[in-house]
Structure formats: structure tokens, C-alpha cells
Amino acid sequence: MTYLYKAIFVVAALGLSACTNPGALNGGNGTGNGGAGMGQGTGTASDPHSAAYFQQTVGDRVLFAVDTSTLTPEGRATLTGQAKWLMDNPEFAAIIEGHADERGTRAYNLALGARRANAVSEFLISQGVAASRLRTVTYGKERPIAVCSEESCFAQNRRAVTVISAGAGA
Amino acid sequence: MIISRVMTLLLAAMIAAVTMPSTSRAELTLELKDGVIEPMPFAVPDFVAENRGAGDYASQIARVVAADLTGTGLFREIPKNAFISNVTNFNSPVQYADWKAINAQALIVGAVTVGSGGRLTVKFRLFDVFSGAPLGEGLQFGGTTKSWRRMAHKVADAAYSRITGEGPYFDSRVVFVSETGPKDARQKRLAIMDYDGANVQYLTDSRSIVLAPRFSPTGDRVLYTSYETGFPKIYVLDVATVGRRVLADQPGTMTFAPRFSPDGQTVVYSLSRGGNTDIYRMSIGGGNPVRLTSEPSIETAPSFSPDGKQIVFESDRSGNQQLYIMSANGGEARRISFGKEGRYATPVWSPRGDLVAFTKQNKGRFHIGVMRLDGSEERLLTASFLDEGPTWSPNGRVIMFMRETAGANGSSSLYSVDISGRNLKRVKTQGGASDPAWSPLLK
Structure with missing residues (x-):
């Protein structure tokens, strides 16, 4: 496990330094629900240039195994699609939210969420998305989307969500 | 000081109960019920209201003091209706026999005065009933009526510290x-x-x-x-x-x-x-x-x-x-x-x-x-x-x-x-x- 982390961090070190000046794109309160209404110009899912299409058809999130930030094959496929969409729609910028399940302590989960968000960011950058269009934020265990205290819910909460917004090309 | 000796033993026993096998408990003369230490009984009669307007504070302060002490799990309050005598004057001699009869090992006596401008003065004394002597000097705290709870915590802190030898913590x-x-x-x-x-x-x-x-x-x-x-x-x-x-x-x-x-x-x-x-x-x-x-x-x-x-x-x-x-x-x-x-x-x-x-x-x-x-x-x-x-x-x-x-x-x-x-x-x-x-x- 440590081995994998290290591999990710080597990649990570090359990455986010271009991501500067964090501000409030979506206001102070964590969204993280990935539901409708994120960002401007949401549109409908039938419009391939809409945020709704990104969320519902491309897929806005990837899931992680317990206490890891390693991308799964399924996650990489989703992110490959995300990268392609972002390159086709250069007017959009993205904030990648990293989340953890409730089975961890608060500070550690913040750090784990940061790892997950960064893993996604690095993958998108490796696929050609400009780093300047991406920012990362961790919510730790603060914004679960599934509230049962069972693995079926925990699995949904261990996620990184790519939240896009139009007209903010950094 | 019987109280402090008992209390030191009590604390030692509590620590021992966690870190030592249960066989060592037999050496201690403390009553253990189902592994629970018997808390020390104490009495805290309503504080004496020394002037008009002090009455509410006098009883409420005594309640907070009692809650602080019982909240530690180390003390048990003897209810008012068991009292044989009461305390109506802060300076009257303590009727030790009356408190001993109801098994109050510690007695806390206090008095409250409300001065001009909402100034509150709280005095208290702590007594070791079974040795028939005060435990430490009397103390006096001053503040505003708004800060009455803090003064109650200070009284309880002083009593707790004198009895247990531990540092205070209620005024926090x-x-x-x-x-x-x-x-x-x-x-x-x-x-x-x-x-x-x-x-x-x-x-x-x-x-x-x-x-x-x-x-x-x-x-x-x-x-x-x-x-x-x-x-x-x-x-x-x-x-x-x-x-x-x-x-x-x-x-x-x-x-x-x-x-x-x-x-x-x-x-x-x-x-x-x-x-x-x-x-x-x-x-x-x-x-x-x-x-x-x-x-x-x-x-x-x-x-x-x-x-x-x-x-x-x-x-x-x-x-x-x-x-x-x-x-x-x-x-x-x-x-x-x-x-x-x-x-x-x-x-x-x-x-x-x-x-x-x-x-x-x-x-x-x-x-x-x-x-x-x-x-x-x-x-x-x-x-x-x-x-x-x-x-x-x-x-x-x-x-x-x-x-x-x-x-x-x-x-x-x-x-x-x-x-x-x-x-x-x-x-x-x-x-x-x-x-x-x-x-x-x-x-």
C-alpha cells in the first residue's frame, strides 16, 4: 500500500503547483453531492456540451477502496472520458473534490481526501488537461452522500467528484 | 486529615483497579461494588444568603457545587431531606455530630452577599466531619451576579483539590x-x-x-x-x-x-x-x-x-x-x-x-x-x-x-x-x- 502511495506522490509532485489562488467557485459550503445544479450553464443531459451531460453520461466521480487513493481500472476509464470531455469543452474549469467515508478520524480523512482528489487531478493532467483548469479540495468525511453506516454506503462516500463550471478557465 | 488520606487511597485504588490484577484490591480497605468505587458522601447545604437578593444565588450556587463534585464520580451528595441540622449562619460552629450521624464525610458551608452594582461575594469553608476540623482556610470570591456559576465552580474546585490533592478543573x-x-x-x-x-x-x-x-x-x-x-x-x-x-x-x-x-x-x-x-x-x-x-x-x-x-x-x-x-x-x-x-x-x-x-x-x-x-x-x-x-x-x-x-x-x-x-x-x-x-x- 505504501508502495502505491509513493508511486502516486512522485507523480503528484509534478502536478498542482500550477493550481494557484484558491477561491470560492461554489461558495463556502461543500457541495460534494454531485447532484444537479452544479456550476453555471447546467443545460440538459441531451446536450453533450452541458454540465448535466458531464455528470450523467461521462460520469463525474470515481470510487476508491478503503484507505487508498489508487485509481481503479473503472475509475481510470471514467477519468479518460472526463479528460476527453474537458478537452472538447475548454470553456469549463473543474474543482475535484476528494471525500472519505466515516470510518476514519477527521484530520486523517482530510489528508486522504486530498490524496484522492490529487490522484484524479494528476490523471486528468496526464491525459492532456491543462493543470490551470483544475483545482482540488478535500472534504474528508464532512460531506457523505450515502448515510447508512454500512459498506454499501461507505463505498459511495469514498469518492472523488469532478465538479465543472463554465467560464472559469483560470 | 482523614478525608485526604481516604481520598488519596481512593484515587490510588482507581488507578490500581485499571493497571493491576484484581487480586491486589484486597489490600485496600475501600468498599468496591461490582468494580465500582464507593464515592465519598458529602453535604452541601444551601449557602447562607447574607442579605436581600442573595437568596436565589445562595441555593443555586450550592446546586452547582454539588453537581461539579458528584459529576466527577468520586463523590456522592447526601440529599437535603436527610439533614439533621441546617446552616443558617456562616460563622456558627459546625455541629459535627449531626453531619457524622448522616455519614457526611465532607461538609461544604458557604455564604453569599449581593452588593451594590450587582456585585456578588461568595465565601465558603470545607470541613472534614469525621476528624471534626476544617480542611484548609475559608475562601472568598468576588464577581458580578452574572458570573455566579464561575464562583460556584471555584468553590467546587477548591473543595475538590483539597480533598483529592488533584489540580482544579471545573472553572473552565x-x-x-x-x-x-x-x-x-x-x-x-x-x-x-x-x-x-x-x-x-x-x-x-x-x-x-x-x-x-x-x-x-x-x-x-x-x-x-x-x-x-x-x-x-x-x-x-x-x-x-x-x-x-x-x-x-x-x-x-x-x-x-x-x-x-x-x-x-x-x-x-x-x-x-x-x-x-x-x-x-x-x-x-x-x-x-x-x-x-x-x-x-x-x-x-x-x-x-x-x-x-x-x-x-x-x-x-x-x-x-x-x-x-x-x-x-x-x-x-x-x-x-x-x-x-x-x-x-x-x-x-x-x-x-x-x-x-x-x-x-x-x-x-x-x-x-x-x-x-x-x-x-x-x-x-x-x-x-x-x-x-x-x-x-x-x-x-x-x-x-x-x-x-x-x-x-x-x-x-x-x-x-x-x-x-x-x-x-x-x-x-x-x-x-x-x-x-x-x-x-x-x-
Whole structure:
């Protein structure tokens, strides 16, 4: 496990330094629900240039195994699609939210969420998305989307969500 | 002093009960029922109202004193209706026989005067009934009528300290996160209250997520993490004015898990950059952050030793979360947690300097525990679905923490437990509460 982390961090070190000046794109309160209404110009899912299409058809999130930030094959496929969409729609910028399940302590989960968000960011950058269009934020265990205290819910909460917004090309 | 001798034995027995096999209990002459120490009986008659207007305070102060003492689990109050004699004059001789007859080992007698301009004066004396003598000098506290609860806590602190030999802790406050709303849309705001849950005051609104407030060593400022900008950042808040400012704000980074140094001049915290979280320190006044760890692993939850020379923190550099100690200037760290199983997190150095309190996660359960600085004598004090984030009472005898219940309707509450593992109880708050931090003793 440590081995994998290290591999990710080597990649990570090359990455986010271009991501500067964090501000409030979506206001102070964590969204993280990935539901409708994120960002401007949401549109409908039938419009391939809409945020709704990104969320519902491309897929806005990837899931992680317990206490890891390693991308799964399924996650990489989703992110490959995300990268392609972002390159086709250069007017959009993205904030990648990293989340953890409730089975961890608060500070550690913040750090784990940061790892997950960064893993996604690095993958998108490796696929050609400009780093300047991406920012990362961790919510730790603060914004679960599934509230049962069972693995079926925990699995949904261990996620990184790519939240896009139009007209903010950094 | 019979009382203090008994009490010393009692405390020794409580510690022994945790660390020694039960066979050693037979040497002690204390009554043990089902492993529970018999608390010391005491009486606290309504304080004497020495002038008009003091009546309400006289009875309420006595109630708070009684609640403080019984709340420790070390004392049991003898109810008023068992009293043979009463106390109507602060200076009358104590009728020891009457108190002995109802088995009151300790007697607390007090008097209250309300002066002009809402000035409140509280006097008290403590008596060792079975030796028929006062225990220590009488004491007098002055303040405003608004601060009557504080004066009650000071009386209880004096009685507690004289009887147990431990430091006081009732005259203290707790800063915490007040929680409302469902689990998937929780609203959080900072709040402060007396250690017993009274006098709640809100310090922030619930527009932004706020996390893990920590007191300055003088209790007048609070460090915390807020999502005000959309990203987690550390703020410092002045308790009196509720004014706040961003403390650590480097572009492209997120900061959290701050704590003050014992002299209040330095803040140690975690900073995430490019997915990696390390520990940094900076002056409370600003200036350049100094990086203390440089590992690809997660380093977080730093806490200073009471002398300010060392920092205990958690890291997953070994593969999972464990506790480490390093110099306050960084450098080589030594691992202190070596439990065969489980993960260790949120270490907090005890005020006495000899113990570290922590959260342990093992086999799907969470525990609050304490260990020595070399990791020896690990004791788990609690167990539940989710216990997290210990904070020490000013005297190092009690630990407060948060407990969250499972399920869709799960919510957080504050609990406290004696470091012996006894006297686990919920701290009363309105609504949900998490992330408590205990203040130093108020001045």
C-alpha cells in the first residue's frame, strides 16, 4: 500500500503547483453531492456540451477502496472520458473534490481526501488537461452522500467528484 | 486529615483497579461494588444568603457545587431531606455530630452577599466531619451576579483539590462544533460553553463548514479550520470580539489540524499540497511557515509537549496510522505506538506531560485511550462505533471526546471519561456536538 502511495506522490509532485489562488467557485459550503445544479450553464443531459451531460453520461466521480487513493481500472476509464470531455469543452474549469467515508478520524480523512482528489487531478493532467483548469479540495468525511453506516454506503462516500463550471478557465 | 488520606487511597485504588490484577484490591480497605468505587458522601447545604437578593444565588450556587463534585464520580451528595441540622449562619460552629450521624464525610458551608452594582461575594469553608476540623482556610470570591456559576465552580474546585490533592478543573470552558441537520447536509458552527454545558455562546454562523477548534493557552483565542473560501484554511478567532482572520493562506494549499504552542506564540498544523500532507509551524503573528516533516506519507494532528520542545503527531509512513514524537523543530521522529493491531490517531499530549491521549481504530470499533510517551501502559478507556478526538481537562484527570452514533440518523455528542476509564458520561449540549477542546483553567 505504501508502495502505491509513493508511486502516486512522485507523480503528484509534478502536478498542482500550477493550481494557484484558491477561491470560492461554489461558495463556502461543500457541495460534494454531485447532484444537479452544479456550476453555471447546467443545460440538459441531451446536450453533450452541458454540465448535466458531464455528470450523467461521462460520469463525474470515481470510487476508491478503503484507505487508498489508487485509481481503479473503472475509475481510470471514467477519468479518460472526463479528460476527453474537458478537452472538447475548454470553456469549463473543474474543482475535484476528494471525500472519505466515516470510518476514519477527521484530520486523517482530510489528508486522504486530498490524496484522492490529487490522484484524479494528476490523471486528468496526464491525459492532456491543462493543470490551470483544475483545482482540488478535500472534504474528508464532512460531506457523505450515502448515510447508512454500512459498506454499501461507505463505498459511495469514498469518492472523488469532478465538479465543472463554465467560464472559469483560470 | 482523614478525608485526604481516604481520598488519596481512593484515587490510588482507581488507578490500581485499571493497571493491576484484581487480586491486589484486597489490600485496600475501600468498599468496591461490582468494580465500582464507593464515592465519598458529602453535604452541601444551601449557602447562607447574607442579605436581600442573595437568596436565589445562595441555593443555586450550592446546586452547582454539588453537581461539579458528584459529576466527577468520586463523590456522592447526601440529599437535603436527610439533614439533621441546617446552616443558617456562616460563622456558627459546625455541629459535627449531626453531619457524622448522616455519614457526611465532607461538609461544604458557604455564604453569599449581593452588593451594590450587582456585585456578588461568595465565601465558603470545607470541613472534614469525621476528624471534626476544617480542611484548609475559608475562601472568598468576588464577581458580578452574572458570573455566579464561575464562583460556584471555584468553590467546587477548591473543595475538590483539597480533598483529592488533584489540580482544579471545573472553572473552565470548552470550545466545540455545534451540529444540526441530517448527516448528508450537516450544518456546523463554532460554539463555546462552560465545561458542564452551561452558558453556550455561538462564535460563527453555519454558512461554512468549521472543524476542530483549539484554545490558546490563555483561552482568549481559538484556532480552527473553516471552508469560508471553499477550501479548508486555518483561522484564528478572538473569543471576546469574535473577530477572525485567516492564519495560513499559501496559494494552492489546504491547511487544517492547527494547535497552539504552550507559549501561544507558535501554531503547528497540517498543510496539503499536491495531495501530500505534512506538518508545518508558523508564528501566530504570521511570517514564513517552517516545514517540519517532508515525507510522501500523511503527517497530521500535531500536538506540542507542555514544555514546547517536542511534538507528537500521527503518520501513516509505516503503512497505517501510528503515533510519533519529534523535536518542535522537526527532524527525526520516533514511533511511540506499537499495538499489534489497529490504527492510532489524534494524539494529544497531557497537561502533566506524562501521557498521550489518542483515538484508536481497531476491528471496526473506535476507542479513546492513553499511553505513556514510550507507548507503554496503553489503556483503552472507551469503545463505540465512533469515538474520536480526545481533549484533556486542565488538571489531566478527565478526557472529553466526541461520540458519533451509526446509521442514517447518526449524530455526534460530547462525552467525558476519567483517565481511569471510570465515570463515562455525556456532556449536555443542545443538539449535536463534536470536536471538543478543553480550555485551560480560567484566570
